[in-house]
Amino acid sequence: MFLVLLPVSKESLFALSLFPYLGFLWFLSRSQQTPRLALIGFYMTLVFVGVTIPAGIYAEAVYGQSLANVDVLHGSAEFFLTLANILVVLGFGQAIRQQTDIPKVNQSDDQLDAKMPAVEPHHRQP
Numbered sequence: 496m497f498l499v500l501l502p503v504s505k506e507s508l509f510a511l512s513l514f515p516y517l518g519f520l521w522f523l524s525r526s527q528q529t530p531r532l533a534l535i536g537f538y539m540t541l542v543f544v545g546v547t548i549p550a551g552i553y554a555e556a557v558y559g560q561s562l563a564n565v566d567v568l569h570g571s572a573e574f575f576l577t578l579a580n581i582l583v584v585l586g587f588g589q590a591i592r593q594q595t596d597i598p599k600v601n602q603s604d605d606q607l608d609a610k611m612p613a614v615e616p617h618h619r620q621p
Contacts, residue, residue, distance in 0.1 A: 547575075
């Protein structure tokens with residue numbers, strides 16, 4: 496069987512790629528396990544897409560160039576992707592720090608006491 500590849504425009508491919516990403520966001524939101532800040536970062540990627548599309552249209556209409564060739568517009572749009580990435584990293588970093596700060600639930604008090612350093616009572620000398 497031969498696979499026939501039809502020519503697909505980059506705009507069509509871009510639009511089609513949103514559906515798997517929306518599914519990804521739906522599953523992340525329903526799982527209740529994704530750190531909130533990271534989830535906000537993943538949703539911010541949609542803001543990046545929402546800003547990039549009109550910026551690309553504007554760059555083409557006004558400058559006759561693609562968005563990548565108009566530095567001011569391209570940098571402004573990329574700011575939203577950078578912000579989204581920072582939020583994702585901060586969210587997962589916060590979750591990792593919280594997990595390492597919480598003692599294991601299945602440890603007994605004796606095990607936790609054994610890990611605590613012994614503190615000698617402080618006696619005053621007369």
